[in-house]
Every structure is written in C-alpha cells, then in structure tokens.
Amino acid sequence: MLLTRTFEEKLASMYRGGRITGGVYIGKGQEAVSVACGIFLQKGDIFAPLIRDQAGRSAFGEPLVDVARTYLGSRAGPMRGRDGNIHRGKPRDGQLAMISHLGAMVSVVVGSLMAKRGRGEKNFIGLTTIGEGGMQTGATHEGMNIAAVEHVPLVVVATNNHYAYSTPNNREFACANLVDRARGYGFEGYELDGTDLAQCLEVIGSAVKRARAGRPPQLVVASILRLAGHGEHDDFSYVTDDIRKEPFAIDCLKRAEAFIKERDLADAETLQRWREEAAEEVENAFSAAQSEPVPSGNEEDWSAISSRDLVDEIGEGGSS
Amino acid sequence: MSITYLEAIREAQAKLLRDDKRVFIYGQDVGGNFGGAFKATKGLAKEFPGRVLNTPISEDAMVGTAIGAALEGMRPIVEMQFADFSSIALNQILNNAGTHYWRTNIPVPITVRLPSGGTKGSGPFHSQSMESLYAHYPGLIVMTPATVEDAYTMLIDAVAIDDPVVYCEHKYLYYHLKADNLPNDGIPVGKARIARTGRDLTIVSYSAMLHESLSAAEDIAKEGFEIEVVDLRTVKPLDTATVLASVARTGRLLAVGESFPWGGVTAEVIARVSTEGFHLLDAAPARINAKDTPIPYHPNLWSTHRPSSKMIAAKARQLLRE
Numbered sequence: 280m281l282l283t284r285t286f287e288e289k290l291a292s293m294y295r296g297g298r299i300t301g302g303v304y305i306g307k308g309q310e311a312v313s314v315a316c317g318i319f320l321q322k323g324d325i326f327a328p329l330i331r332d333q334a335g336r337s338a339f340g341e342p343l344v345d346v347a348r349t350y351l352g353s354r355a356g357p358m359r360g361r362d363g364n365i366h367r368g369k370p371r372d373g374q375l376a377m378i379s380h381l382g383a384m385v386s387v388v389v390g391s392l393m394a395k396r397g398r399g400e401k402n403f404i405g406l407t408t409i410g411e412g413g414m415q416t417g418a419t420h421e422g423m424n425i426a427a428v429e430h431v432p433l434v435v436v437a438t439n440n441h442y443a444y445s446t447p448n449n450r451e452f453a454c455a456n457l458v459d460r461a462r463g464y465g466f467e468g469y470e471l472d473g474t475d476l477a478q479c480l481e482v483i484g485s486a487v488k489r490a491r492a493g494r495p496p497q498l499v500v501a502s503i504l505r506l507a508g509h510g511e512h513d514d515f516s517y518v519t520d521d522i523r524k525e526p527f528a529i530d531c532l533k534r535a536e537a538f539i540k541e542r543d544l545a546d547a548e549t550l551q552r553w554r555e556e557a558a559e560e561v562e563n564a565f566s567a568a569q570s571e572p573v574p575s576g577n578e579e580d581w582s583a584i585s586s587r588d589l590v591d592e593i594g595e596g597g598s599s
Numbered sequence: 600m601s602i603t604y605l606e607a608i609r610e611a612q613a614k615l616l617r618d619d620k621r622v623f624i625y626g627q628d629v630g631g632n633f634g635g636a637f638k639a640t641k642g643l644a645k646e647f648p649g650r651v652l653n654t655p656i657s658e659d660a661m662v663g664t665a666i667g668a669a670l671e672g673m674r675p676i677v678e679m680q681f682a683d684f685s686s687i688a689l690n691q692i693l694n695n696a697g698t699h700y701w702r703t704n705i706p707v708p709i710t711v712r713l714p715s716g717g718t719k720g721s722g723p724f725h726s727q728s729m730e731s732l733y734a735h736y737p738g739l740i741v742m743t744p745a746t747v748e749d750a751y752t753m754l755i756d757a758v759a760i761d762d763p764v765v766y767c768e769h770k771y772l773y774y775h776l777k778a779d780n781l782p783n784d785g786i787p788v789g790k791a792r793i794a795r796t797g798r799d800l801t802i803v804s805y806s807a808m809l810h811e812s813l814s815a816a817e818d819i820a821k822e823g824f825e826i827e828v829v830d831l832r833t834v835k836p837l838d839t840a841t842v843l844a845s846v847a848r849t850g851r852l853l854a855v856g857e858s859f860p861w862g863g864v865t866a867e868v869i870a871r872v873s874t875e876g877f878h879l880l881d882a883a884p885a886r887i888n889a890k891d892t893p894i895p896y897h898p899n900l901w902s903t904h905r906p907s908s909k910m911i912a913a914k915a916r917q918l919l920r921e
Contacts, residue, residue, distance in 0.1 A: 325667075362702045369703075370670050376703050380690050386660035390667025392677075397673070398625075418690065421660035428655055493714065542637075583697070583737035584762040585706040589789050591836035593871075 280310040280532050282477070283334040285344060285557040289565065290350060293513045299350055306331030308506035309438055311531035314338050315479035316406055316436050319372075319487040323400065325391045327375040327407035328385040329439070330365040331505075335408070339374060343560060347568035351486045352504075360574035373446035375485035381413030384420025385435065404432040404490045414460075415451055422477030423496070427465035434491040434497045435466070436483060438473060441506035441527070445517040461498040474529040476538070504528035602781060604638040607637050607747045608712075610781060611754035612676065616647045619674060622758060623650040625661055625896035626678030626712075637714055637773060652669050659688035659849070665709045666696050674758050675709050682713035682767065683727040696763040697738030706761040707864035710754070715743075715767040716750035716857055717905050723893035726901075728856070731863030733765040735749035740764045740788070741835040741904050745809035749832060752785025760788070769807040776810075791838035793845065800851040800915055803842055803868050805831040808855045814908035815915055824919055834864045842868060843876045850881035852920050855906055860888035887914055 287305035294303040306313055310329045317338030320326055323515050325340050348356025349367040358367050358376075375391075377384055388405040395406055408476050410495030414437055415418055426433045452462065454513050461468025467489065471482040479501065486497035508515040522528060524550065545553075582590050602610070615622045624630075624640055627750065630653040631749040634641030644651040654661050658679065665675035679685045685692065692711060708726055717726040733743045742760055744750040750768060757764040786792055794809060802810040809830045816826035827845050846852050852872050854865035865886035872884055887906045895901050 296816075357703055359704075362813035363717065370705050375670070378694050378697070378698070381693055383659075383663060383690060386657075386691075386702070387664025387667035387670070389660070390664035390669070391671045392667070394668040394671030394673045398671075417687075418663070420660045421655070422663060424655055425657055425660040425664060463711075466709050488665055541868075583701045584740065586740070586760055586762050587739055589760070589762070589836050591841055593837075 280312050280334055280535060281553055282313070282343070282560060283310050285336060285358065285554070286346065286415055286564070287333060288560045289561050291511050293597040294424070300352065301417050302559045303511040304348070304509070304512070305573050306333050306338075307471065308503050308530060310334040310478040311442060311479045312336070312436065312438050312473040312483070312501040312503065313408070315476075315483040317407055318480070319484050320404070320406060323373065323403045324404070325373050325375065325405035327377065327383075327388045327405070329377055329408045329410070329413070331440075336374065338370070341374060342562040344567050345566040351568045352573050353568050353571040354574050355571045356568070372520075379417065382409065382416040382419030382422055383407070386425055387427055388433060389422065389426045389431050391434050392433060394431055396431070400406045402491060404433040404434060404487060406436065406487065409435060410435045410443070410449055411437060411439035411441070411448065411457060413445070414457060417420040423464045423466065423498075431496065433481070433492050434499065436499045437500065438501045438503060440503050441522060442505060442509075442518065443575065444509045448546045453464050458498065461597050464498070466496045466498040467494060468498045470500050470502070472527065472528060473503035473530045476531060476535045502527045502536065503531065506530060547550055600617040600779060601777045602646040602747060602778040603774055604750045604768070605637060605780060606746045607638060607778070608768055609641060609888055611751045612640060613643060613646065615676070615711070615755060616643060616650055619758070621672060621674040621784060622676065623652065623668070624675060624676045625652050625654055625665055625677060627654055627656060627680045629653060629678050632917070632919060635678060637770065639678065639712070643783060656752060657693055658684050662691035662709070662711060666691060666699070666702065666707050669697045669707045670705065676758065677711045679711065679713050681725050682715040682729050683724050685711065685713055685729060692733070692763065692765065693736045697736050697737070699728045700762060701738060701841050705767070707763050708758075708761045710764045710766055713765060713767045714770050716769040717894055717901060718771050719898045719901060720896060722893070722896040724803050726894040728767070728858040728889075730767045730834050730859045731791065731856070734864065734867075735862070737827065738763065739835065740833065741767065742788070742833050744807040745769070745772070745806050747776050748782045749785060751781045753788065753832070756785065757887040758786045767806060771807045772810075780784040780857070786832065789833055789836045789838060791832055792830045793841070794829065795826065795828040797825035797887055799824040799849055799851060800826045800853060801829060801845040801849045801910065802826055802853045802855055803829045803831060803844070803913065804855040805864070806857065808857050808906060811908040812855050812911055813815060814910035817865055818912050819907065819915055826915060831864070837871070839871045839875065845865040845880065846872055846876055846879045850879060852880065853911070853918055854884070854886040855911055855916055856886070856888050857905060857908060858888060861890050871894040881917055887916055
C-alpha cells in the first residue's frame with residue numbers, strides 16, 4: 280500500500296510536470312482493497328486487474344520498473360510503448376492486460392480458468408476487479424453470468440468508489456445494494472469496508488479460499504471513496520463535502536498507519552524507514568526506466584498479427 | 600458421395616476435434632443433441648463429450664471466454680448463431696482479440712464462425728455480411744470461402760493460424776453447393792484463385808457472389824466475351840497481386856460484394872487496382888454491392904437489394920462497351 284501510494288504520488292507529480300504522455304490513473308484510497316486482491320494469489324492463478332490496482336499488481340508480483348516502463352513508453356517494458364499507463368499485463372505470468380472497455384476481462388478470465396480445468400490443473404483461481412461503474416455494462420453482466428454457468432473458481436472484487444468519473448451512484452444504478460446481484464448471478468456475495476485493511480484481507484482472503492475450495496464464484500463489494508480524480512487531469516470538484524465526511528471516505532493508508540501505531544506493531548522509526556525504502560524503490564524504478572530506449576516509428580515492426588506470411592500488404596505503409 | 604458446403608464445415612470441425620485436443624466449440628445451441636441452428640455441429644457433442652458446449656445468449660462473453668482459453672493454449676471455435684449477432688461481440692473481437700498481439704506480443708488463436716449473408720425471407724437481422732467491417736480493423740484475418748473445398752480446408756487453416764480469424768461462411772451456400780469429395784490440401788491462405796479464365800474483363804468476388812459472378816460470366820460468354828473471375832477467398836489479407844495480374848490480362852475490373860456499399864472490400868479492391876495498376880485499366884473500374892439500406896424481408900425486395908447474376912451481367916456489358 281505504502282509502495283503504491285509513494286509510486287503513484289511520484290507519478291502524479293511527473294504528470295503535473297509534463298513528464299508523462301497520456302493519462303495517469305491512480306488508486307488513492309483503494310490500496311487496501313487492491314492489495315488484498317493480489318496478495319492471496321499464487322503462481323498458476325489468473326489476475327485481471329483494472330486501473331486502480333497498482334497495489335494488487337505489485338502484490339501479485341509485477342515489478343515496479345515495468346509500471347514505470349509502461350508510463351514512460353520504454354521498449355523494454357511489457358507493452359513496448361505500444362500501449363501505455365494502466366493498460367499493461369503479462370498474460371504468460373497470469374496477469375492479463377486489461378482493455379479500457381469495462382467488464383470485457385470478466386469473461387476472459389472465465390475462459391482461462393476453463394482451459395486450466397480442462398488441462399487438469401488443480402487449486403487455481405481467477406480474480407478480477409471491477410468498479411461500481413463497470414458493473415453496469417453488458418459485458419460484466421454476460422461475464423458474471425457465464426462464470427456461474429461454467430462454475431469456474433472466480434472472485435470478482437467490485438469496488439464502489441462512489442463515482443463513475445463524475446457520475447454519482449444515484450445515476451449509476453438503482454438497486455439497494457450491489458452485493459444483492461450476487462444471488463441473481465449464482466454467486467456468493469460479501470461486503471466490506473474498503474478503508475479497513477484488516478477487513479479487506481479477511482473478506483477477500485476468505486472469498487479466495489472459497490473459490491479455491493470449489494464454491495460458486497464469489498462477489499465481494501467494497502465501499503470506498505476515490506481520493507483522487509478519475510485521472511490526474513481531473514480535479515474531482517464534483518465530490519461533495521457531504522460525501523467527503525462519510526465513513527467510506529477515510530484514507531485506508533492513514534487508517535492502516537493508525538492501526539499500526541495503536542497496536543504498537545511498529546515504532547515511528549520503522550514507519551519512517553518503510554517510507555524511505557519505498558521512496559528509494561520508486562526512484563530506482565523510474566531512473567531505470569528513464570535510461571531505456573523508447574520506440575521509433577521508423578524502426579517499429581508494424582504488424583498487428585503474428586503470422587508474417589498473412590500480413591496484408593497495406594499494413595506497413597498504410598497507403599498504396 | 601456428395602457433400603454440401605455445410606457438411607464440409609461440420610466435417611472440418613469433426614476433424615479438428617479429432618486431431619487436436621486444444622480445439623473446442625463454444626456457441627449457442629451447438630451442443631446437446633441439437634447441433635446448432637444450422638446443424639453445423641450436428642452429432643459433435645456426442646462424439647466429443649465436453650468439447651462442444653452450449654452457451655448462454657451472450658456473444659460478448661462467448662468471445663471473451665474463447666480469448667481467455669486461447670491465452671491458456673486452447674484453440675476455440677466460436678459459432679455465432681448468425682453473423683449479425685456478432686455485433687454484440689465486436690468489442691471482444693476488435694478491441695480485445697484484435698489488439699492483443701500488437702500490445703502484448705502474444706497472439707490470440709481464436710476462430711469465430713459467422714453464418715453470413717442473405718437468404719430469402721431472412722430480413723435485416725439474419726442476413727448481414729460483415730467481412731468489410733472486420734477487415735477494417737487491424738489484427739484479424741478474414742476468410743470468405745466460396746466453395747465446398749475451401750469451406751473445409753480454410754476452416755482447418757483458420758484454427759491452425761495463431762492469430763484471430765473471422766470465418767465468414769455463407770448461409771445461401773450451405774445447401775446449394777455440393778462437391779464429390781473433400782480435399783486433403785487447399786490453396787494457401789491469403790492466395791486468391793482464378794475461378795474462371797478470360798481475357799475481356801476481370802470480376803473480383805468472393806463468397807456467394809462468386810457464383811452469381813460465374814453465372815453472369817457464362818451468360819456473357821454466349822455473346823462472345825470471356826470474363827475472368829477471381830475468387831478472393833480471404834478478404835484480409837487481400838491478394839492484390841493476383842487481382843492486378845488478372846487486370847493486366849483483361850484491362851477491365853468489376854468488383855462484386857454482398858455487403859453494404861460504403862467502403863469495404865469492393866472499394867478496397869478498386870482503390871488498390873486504381874493506385875497500383877491504373878496503367879493497366881482500359882476503362883474506369885466499377886463495383887456492385889447490396890443497396891445502402893437494411894436488408895429487406897420480402898423476396899421481391901431482397902432479390903433487388905442483393906447483387907444478382909443479372910445485375911452483374913448488365914454492369915459487365917456496360918464495362919465491355921467502354
């Protein structure tokens with residue numbers, strides 16, 4: 280959580296300094312939910328994170344330098360400058376590369392899990408994340424339904440951060456509680472307070488265990504407030520003062536620090552050392568990525584398919 | 600022995616399931632003892648238990664699931680009940696499967712079968728030809744087999760290809776076309792075929808329109824003109840070299856397609872010949888497509904909306920006079 284917060288603060292400051300091309304999307308306020316999504320996953324599991332899941336991605340094993348590489352467009356990064364910011368993944372390592380169309384990855388995880396089951400693999404699960412905004416798409420509906428039909432070991436963690444970009448919950452959905460949908464899909468549903476790390480670990484950890492044990496797919500709905508804009512270009516002035524006073528608006532990182540202090544789990548010196556270590560790790564990631572070559576339009580391999588003998592001749596030039 | 604275009608598609612899938620454990624079929628009504636709306640998977644669920652699976656009416660999730668399985672090493676075949684309904688899966692096909700190799704260096708070997716094109720009485724939502732739309736987007740191979748032999752070998756090729764393939768099978772040809780035997784080998788993917796040789800005019804076509812074009816060519820042969828007919832086979836990649844070579848022989852070009860007229864395969868053929876082979880042309884190139892309206896229900900309207908051998912012959916005569 281701390282590493283993610285430190286990394287994303289640096290990223291936001293670089294964006295403001297004009298050093299990042301394109302958008303910057305951070306998970307401020309969502310780190311506790313996200314880290315709990317990544318931390319229980321094992322080798323052989325499938326993780327399909329979304330845009331506010333740096334904490335989960337890091338917990339699943341994504342090297343921080345790959346994040347820096349993707350934001351800076353390094354050719355050494357997983358996306359080689361072809362896609363940027365949060366659109367990244369390493370499918371061969373079980374981390375799928377999201378597309379921007381929300382809900383599209385739900386059924387992709389289902390297919391990966393079916394293939395694993397078909398091969399006779401055991402003890403694997405898939406976990407994908409979605410927001411309350413993404414829960415309103417047809418793709419999410421189709422994906423969750425087909426997950427239950429195929430009875431795959433899937434956990435869907437839906438974080439209600441109370442805004443789809445600028446649109447508040449009352450213009451997003453009209454049901455009393457999103458977790459009620461679990462029953463409609465044939466999922467088992469649970470809720471949690473996403474500002475409370477201990478609860479995130481407990482509820483998401485249990486859902487992962489249940490999925491691994493062969494229970495029906497699991498839906499966990501977390502409640503938080505997004506403590507940043509949709510992207511760093513957004514000043515989130517639409518967030519009302521009333522909402523900022525809600526219990527779900529508490530900063531999960533501050534709450535976790537208070538918990539540590541309250542229980543005397545680490546002294547101030549240790550906490551300071553963690554901060555310094557995080558800052559150093561972040562600096563290292565960016566300085567490594569910054570020194571790497573960026574792509575060149577003239578040298579790029581402009582082929583959108585792997586079958587080189589089947590590339591349409593118009594492909595390279597874009598003209599004839 | 601006589602085998603139809605539809606049976607060839609079924610036989611290709613049976614062979615694929617038999618020969619390759621990675622293959623499974625995913626689609627609406629394909630499983631059980633039903634075997635698909637057109638029976639293209641008849642008997643396969645019984646012969647290959649657990650590998651021919653019915654899905655909910657969820658085109659997006661059908662393709663999404665296939666993508667996920669393909670990333671884990673499988674070779675899924677998705678059957679759309681009608682090509683028209685693949686519009687619901689456009690996002691998965693174009694934005695997920697179509698971008699994946701470019702973005703991640705990992706291709707997505709899925710085959711999406713689209714029962715395409717018009718038949719009498721099928722109306723606006725069960726008649727569409729969507730090859731132009733899929734060909735427009737990067738990252739996909741688009742096949743449009745016009746013969747029983749191609750229907751068989753190209754489907755086998757589609758599954759072997761590491762990239763996503765949109766396989767447009769024509770419903771009008773399902774029962775109309777017959778062959779004596781299924782071939783062991785086909786023409787390589789991406790190569791067009793000269794379906795009829797000639798010297799006076801080149802017609803470039805594919806799928807069901809190939810047969811309308813051949814029929815028009817036979818009519819005009821009685822008038823002393825020999826029309827060459829090129830069957831594109833795949834519309835992407837488009838075999839420009841074969842088209843240009845034919846136009847070099849004939850000096851005249853007519854492109855014929857069943858899809859809507861704005862942009863698309865026929866426009867692409869004409870653009871390529873005009874830009875790369877302008878000097879080969881003795882007359883302005885022409886094209887025929889369906890009309891720019893939704894596809895009508897009543898046979899009187901449908902037969903006018905869709906290009907026919909008569910319309911093609913009329914246009915060809917006009918071109919031959921120029």
